[in-house]
Amino acid sequence: MIVDEKKSLLPFTFIYIGQAFSLFGSTLVQFSLVWYLTRSTGSASVLAIGTIMAMLPNIVLAPIAGAYVDRWSRKWVLIISDALTAFSVLILAILFTLNSVTVWHIYFLMLFRSLMGVFHSTAFQASTSLMVPDKHLARVGGLNQALVGFMNILAFPIGAILMDMLPLYGILSIDVATAIIAILPIFILGVPQPKENLIQKKSLVIELKEGFHFLMDLPHGKFLFLGIMIVNFLVTPAVTLIPLYITQYFKGGAIEYAWAESVFGIGLIIGGITLTLWGGFKRRMLTTMLSFLVGGITLTLIGLLPPNGYRTLLIYCFILGFIIPIGGSSFFAMIQSLSPPELHGRIISMVNAASAAMSPLGLALAGPITDMMGPQIWFITGGITMSSLSAIAITIREIINIEETMNNKNNNSRVSEI
Secondary structure, three states, X not given: OOOOHHHHHHHHHHHHHHHHHHHHHHHHHHXXXXXHHHHHHOOHXXXXXXXXXXXXXXXXXXXXXXXXXXHOOXXXXXXXXXXXXXXXXXXXXXXXXXXXXXXXXXXXXXXXXHHXXXXXXXXXXXXXXXXXXXXXXXXXXXXXXXXXXXXXHHHHHHHHHHHHHOOHHHHHHHHHHHHHHHHHHHHHHOOOOOOOOHHHHOOHHHHHHHXXXXXXXXXXXXXXXXXXXXXXXXXXXXXXXXXXXXXXXXXXXXXXXXXXXXXXXXXXXXXXXXXXXXXXXXXXXXXXXXXXXXXXXXXXXXXXXXXXXXXXXXXXXXXXXXXXXXXXXXXXXXXXXXXXXXXXXHHHHHHHHHHHOOHXXXXXXXXXXXXXXXXHHHHHHXXXXXXXXXXXXXXXXXXHXXXXXXXXXXXXXXXXXX
16 A cells, blocks of 8 residues: 555654553553562562463464454554553552452453553554555654653653652553543544455455465565564563562662663664664665574573673663664564555564464473573573574575565566466
């Protein structure tokens, strides 16, 4: 679909600003709840289970959610998912007010927020590709990551301060207010739908198969997505255990954890701005794999730090933050540019599902393995695996030239049809 830049970017800007407010509230809640669980339980298993709850919808329901996002009005998917998320946070705030909160209430909130997030993020990403010209998709992705980084810098230190100043229900109420700010521009301006909404004539199974076959038909598609699953199996526990790594290994507290997240956020901002201005290499897969190679090496180095290496950890957090928007945004921009708009919901959700598919297994093992060997093992094995698979992918010409290969394939298909 050809997008009119003059008509699309102004409403996109207003919608984007609303989403920025919502992201601030969500990041504040995320920090507060994670730190509440860390401080009140000190358990690796509790953090692992919480992360599993947040991931389950991505694994089980993401492809189906993507199919329905392609069918339904994306405007109302965004509005309803934001509204229900805010309502669930309000319920938890009331429970905190009544001193009736249990760990399972927080687990349920994480599960429900994640479920709504699957619909919301898929609808927003799919709509972005219709509001923003293809040549700017990677730049918008970089801007998204820069925004996440800015929110880490802003929300995590504020969250650490507010934890000492306000009851938790007061912090949760901020998320409700920012959700309302996010809903208003979407309600007023709306978001575009694909012009060719052919999927309404097909069954759900056929729709899911179309998205799956597109991904598997990519050059070495099976290798790419198996690699994504393996890396997430090892890396997700490492990321989840960072609060415990800081408190138990580096003997830090809420401020040290907030500093690590803030430095990571600075990296996201600079990395996102870098990609926004630069746009990445012409071969977006090369940009992705080089970034993942650096990320794998950095994770390995984190696992090798001594107990007095907290300051060095901050440097590595910055590097990770810097490379994530460059690699991740380039990958999604490539997927969006190669796929037709009417498939975007399904394809985006399937990529997210593949990314999260093995993470719960890793998290289930995180508790007992961490108790025996410490959290360092996850950083080391995850980092070595990530850097090794990235290096292999760089040597495979069909993967690095994936956009050129797919475009030639599509052109040949059109010629044969004629």
